[in-house]
């Protein structure tokens with residue numbers, strides 16, 4: 001099932017001329033989606049189509065309801081020009097963020113606003129038919145909350161942890177019960193196009209479209225939650241590799257005599273520095289009776305997990321900050337390898353750990369100062385995401401529009 005804008009479903013005529021017209025419409029829609037309201041002259045300049053043809057295509061698109069006349073702009077000599085923009089309510093996109101223990105869903109309009117959002121706190125990712133049925137039910141429930149006919153949804157963008165082949169819509173790590181792939185399963189049940197990709201890559205797309213990677217060409221986006229995910233924007237494009245497995249940064253071997261990783265190998269970076277390791281270390285040290293606000297949290301019945309450890313760090317708990325510092329040494333060291341290889345202009349730390357802000361940035365920078373070649377690393381900015389927990393959902397929207405507006 002390919003992505004089609006609603007008006008494209010009813011274009012009539014000879015196949016070749018329909019295709020050409022479709023491309024011309026898309027060029028205009030693409031320009032207006034990625035830019036502010038634009039005059040006919042501005043569109044002509046951007047899409048390299050003649051003025052009379054642009055005027056007629058824009059007229060058509062207004063007729064279909066895809067574009068709106070958004071008033072008059074500044075004059076550049078002569079009459080003030082009319083401006084045109086995308087009609088935000090022409091169609092909607094559904095974003096689904098599958099996490100190991102939670103599920104987040106949103107509906108976006110074509111101005112990228114979340115007009116409906118659901119956060120399901122307890123939704124453990126299990127390889128079972130029941131999980132798939134519950135997932136479909138949640139998406140159908142979201143759709144039923146808005147008074148929008150199904151054909152007005154452009155696509156469902158899905159993000160999931162682990163190894164994903166985005167072209168086949170297949171998760172290799174989770175939900176193997178969906179025999180033809182998760183994307184096909186959902187598309188058949190719900191009757192809409194579905195685009196699936198790995199969470200770290202989706203978050204990188206979110207950062208590129210809406211976060212700190214806007215206008216940047218080479219950016220590494222880390223998803224530091226329980227594991228370590230990596231999404232790479234290289235030369236302005238998402239880098240996926242041959243099968244879409246690029247970015248398994250957490251599983252590069254570091255410590256030959258180290259711990260067994262959940263991937264089956266020994267001493268992966270993730271076994272030395274990740275949210276999971278941080279929580280393990282915190283628990284071990286607490287057993288020895290180290291004074292910390294976390295002991296207080298525990299008395300109040302709170303679980304010691306990444307969420308509560310991050311909360312303690314933000315509350316300036318010396319013990320928790322110490323524990324974070326320790327794992328950041330390895331993270332910085334690992335990042336140096338990436339920076340030496342790829343020379344990015346920016347590294348964005350996202351995921352749960354990004355909530356600690358300077359507490360994660362400072363020790364990572366210190367470790368990098370120690371291990372990196374200064375000439376290379378001094379050109380790389382390291383920052384925390386400002387999209388934070390919204391990065392993956394925003395990324396599903398960015399991914400759908402990137403593919404819907406692809407011109408080739």
Ligand SMILES: [Zn+2]
Nearest residue numbers: 251261263268
């Ligand atoms: Zn591993």
